[in-house]
Amino acid sequence: MDTKCWTIAGMIFTLILGTLLHFTYTWSSGNPLVAIFSAVNESTWEHLKLLFTPMFLFAVLEYFAYGSELPNFIPVKFLSILLGMFTIVATFYTYTGIVGQNYLWADIGTFILGVIVSYLFSYIMLQTDYFTSSIAFLAGLIGLLLLLICFFVFTFNPPQLPLFQDPISLTYGI
Template sequence: MRRRLFWWEAGGFAATAVLGTLLHFTYDWSGRWVVAAAFSAVNESTWEHMKLLFVPLFLVTVVQVCFLGRTYANFLAVRASSALVGLALIPTLFYTYTGILGYHLMWADIAVFLLADLGMFVLDFRLLSTGRRGALWQQIAGLLVLWGLAFLFVWFTFRPPVLGLFLDPTTMRYGLPQ
């Protein structure tokens, strides 16, 4: 059973890495189609890079809950917990290394994304293996967190708060490019 879970998690990690990378470009590839903006990065802000981790994770979660949800009664609570940790890793790692260096490096930005992805799925695997967080209220809370995050990533694409996390450092603007 752990071996099967390991391969599902490894597949989730790989799918998130590949889809997240592609979603970095789909908004521009689509001719800046407003529908693509809902799930693609629309600028170079940290928030939009967090969206690149979450959107593929959300899609992977939909698939995995169909195949693993009955086997792991704690699936939704665990996935919500690991998603929050993965999302927190992106700004934590990015702002830490850029704060130390004073500038950013493309290869380090990619490494931050991959480390957040890896950390998310390693935590997911460990928490699913323990069987904890299986109460019904925890599953409902996990589902609400995942859908709440999905809503926020779409909402803040079109109505970003004026906070540093949402600022595109290349254009010094917020949200969709003008």
């Protein structure tokens, strides 16, 4: 399978699993292990897990399928995830800042846009020689590990910042 097929499969996988991860914490009756990878409330931060978790899991699969042969695979996947997360946050806060409230259809659209931007960036960059140095590899690996740690820590002990606040209950984390 070529990178184009992997990209399309990754988008579909991320959209489906990301959507399911919106509900898995509730379905698990509040299981703390599930909380690490699923949205535990309606905060923007928790919704970033809907992109991160499936993209990370799919990147692991891709790595063993073909990514280990590409020297820029790890840094490109890290940057792709960051770009998708940034796209979601920037789009959400821009549109809610303009219209004064959020709409479910627009929130779903920001998620879809984040997934598309992430995978398109990844597809394009994997065709290049950018980020092929050992420093880029190490930075990408450390970045992915830091994101994993942040999602774990901030699920149970989030900073008291608007990004982490559930707009419905006005609480943070679990």
